[in-house]
Amino acid sequence: xxxxxxxxxxxxxxxxxxxxxxxxxxxxxxxxxxxxxxxxxxxxxxxxxxxxxxxxxxxxxxxxxxxxxxxxxxxxxxxxxxxxxxxxxxxxxxxxxxxxxxxxxxxxxxxxxxxxxxxxxxxxxxxxxxxxxxxxxxxxxxxxxxxxxxxxxxxxxxxxxxxxxxxxxxxxxxxxxxxxxxxxxxxxxxxxxxxxxxxxxxxxxxxxxxxxxxxxxxxxxxxxxxxxxxxxxxxxxxxxxxxxxxxxxxxxxxxxxxxxxx
Amino acid sequence: xxxxxxxxxxxxxxxxxxxxxxxxxxxxxxxxxxxxxxxxxxxxxxxxxxxxxxxxxxxxxxxxxxxxxxxxxxxxxxxxxxxxxxxxxxxxxxxxxxxxxxxxxxxxxxxxxxxxxxxxxxxxxxxxxxxxxxxxxxxxxxxxxxxxxxxxxxxxxxxxxxxxxxxxxxxxxxxxxxxxxxxxxxxxxxxxxxxxxxxxxxxxxxxxxxxxxxxxxxxxxxxxxxxxxx
Numbered sequence: 001x002x003x004x005x006x007x008x009x010x011x012x013x014x015x016x017x018x019x020x021x022x023x024x025x026x027x028x029x030x031x032x033x034x035x036x037x038x039x040x041x042x043x044x045x046x047x048x049x050x051x052x053x054x055x056x057x058x059x060x061x062x063x064x065x066x067x068x069x070x071x072x073x074x075x076x077x078x079x080x081x082x083x084x085x086x087x088x089x090x091x092x093x094x095x096x097x098x099x100x101x102x103x104x105x106x107x108x109x110x111x112x113x114x115x116x117x118x119x120x121x122x123x124x125x126x127x128x129x130x131x132x133x134x135x136x137x138x139x140x141x142x143x144x145x146x147x148x149x150x151x152x153x154x155x156x157x158x159x160x161x162x163x164x165x166x167x168x169x170x171x172x173x174x175x176x177x178x179x180x181x182x183x184x185x186x187x188x189x190x191x192x193x194x195x196x197x198x199x200x201x202x203x204x205x206x207x208x209x210x211x212x213x214x215x216x217x218x219x220x221x222x223x224x225x226x227x228x229x230x231x232x233x234x235x236x237x238x239x240x241x242x243x244x245x246x247x248x249x250x251x252x253x254x255x256x257x258x259x260x261x262x
Numbered sequence: 263x264x265x266x267x268x269x270x271x272x273x274x275x276x277x278x279x280x281x282x283x284x285x286x287x288x289x290x291x292x293x294x295x296x297x298x299x300x301x302x303x304x305x306x307x308x309x310x311x312x313x314x315x316x317x318x319x320x321x322x323x324x325x326x327x328x329x330x331x332x333x334x335x336x337x338x339x340x341x342x343x344x345x346x347x348x349x350x351x352x353x354x355x356x357x358x359x360x361x362x363x364x365x366x367x368x369x370x371x372x373x374x375x376x377x378x379x380x381x382x383x384x385x386x387x388x389x390x391x392x393x394x395x396x397x398x399x400x401x402x403x404x405x406x407x408x409x410x411x412x413x414x415x416x417x418x419x420x421x422x423x424x425x426x427x428x429x430x431x432x433x434x435x436x437x438x439x440x441x442x443x444x445x446x447x448x449x450x451x452x453x454x455x456x457x458x459x460x461x462x463x464x465x466x467x468x469x470x471x472x473x474x475x476x477x478x479x480x481x482x483x484x485x486x487x488x489x490x491x492x
Contacts, residue, residue, distance in 0.1 A: 022400055032407035039410060039411070039419060042414055050281045189264075202270070
């Protein structure tokens with residue numbers, strides 16, 4: 001475990017140095033992210049202009065939901081996005097060869113080799129937004145409940161990572177899997193809306209087979225409503241299971257991998 | 263996916279209609295909007311133009327008897343016309359069979375014509391962004407920022423008539439609404455012919471504005487650029 005933490009710290013440092021070399025690019029990326037946050041927020045700001053409540057969610061509680069969603073998304077972008085977006089390319093070009101011969105878990109290296117530490121700025125801004133959104137709630141916030149986010153946000157991140165990893169790792173079997181990434185983006189949209197707005201069958205799906213409801217909906221509900229310990233346990237279970245499945249799938253997929261030199 | 267989400271949103275409000283339109287109207291809008299939005303955006307050819315300038319392979323185009331703008335415009339329009347024709351078969355089939363909602367199919371040719379006219383503007387804007395490569399090392403972020411911003415300005419995320427005044431009027435006068443809101447709104451009965459006429463006018467105004475920017479940026483870029491035998 002210590003070895004992995006050391007490798008993680010070294011990779012993070014190296015990526016930070018590389019990232020801050022292009023300052024204008026960093027600013028443009030930050031601007032692009034801010035625009036994305038604004039577009040997502042504007043949907044609900046506009047919808048709530050025409051109704052007071054959507055399936056029990058008010059404008060104020062939706063702002064909290066969006067804050068949590070952005071936080072998970074920023075962590076995802078900082079740690080995994082670049083690696084998993086290009087995984088299909090790396091596998092096709094045979095770049096995996098070099099990783100497989102290293103004395104370290106190949107899934108770890110494949111997932112965390114390139115990080116984007118510039119997202120620390122986004123995380124700070126989003127945390128500010130989340131705190132502001134919590135203070136805007138009509139009911140006073142039980143601040144101690146925020147400790148639950150220390151469990152549920154990592155769970156949401158692990159679930160996002162694991163499902164995305166399954167999509168990307170399918171390149172081991174199909175060789176070209178760029179288009180399957182579009183399928184993922186469409187599924188991910190389900191995580192960007194509160195789960196309670198969905199019809200029963202879809203809500204059941206996002207809380208079981210495709211547990212995207214645990215990305216932001218469940219964490220938001222756990223701090224906005226009386227905490228449901230079953231839901232909390234389900235989040236931990238879903239994260240553990242999805243990570244385990246992603247690991248097993250990676251090992252299974254490697255059997256199909258034919259290196260570039262063979 | 264879009265239709266599912268919109269259907270869920272409108273149903274969950276517990277109201278008969280939302281913003282003055284029934285649920286079926288939103289389902290039709292989401293269905294058509296997804297296709298119009300995809301066609302009315304430009305990622306691939308903008309990236310290619312940027313790469314050509316960044317890597318210096320633009321030299322190969324500069325010596326041809328066609329301008330860089332026209333060269334990519336022909337590729338872009340050819341690709342988009344083909345994908346428009348093929349991909350529209352899906353919503354046409356769905357709206358004629360499964361979701362027989364408010365779509366007025368007789369309005370489809372004019373809606374497509376507006377979209378095609380708008381594509382000229384899309385290319386002009388992409389060209390302007392690509393010319394930034396003459397001056398900056400990495401400009402892909404501009405493409406991302408622009409295209410994300412456009413999802414809201416085009417009406418791809420939600421019908422622009424839901425936006426409160428005065429923002430609604432501003433958005434409708436911008437040419438970007440001609441990508442999704444104007445053609446889809448016209449196709450699904452939300453808008454009339456006068457809105458289409460205003461949309462076409464705004465496209466021409468946008469073309470004049472961005473055309474000027476593109477021309478100035480290209481000339482300035484070419485003066486600065488030095489090709490090195492690529």
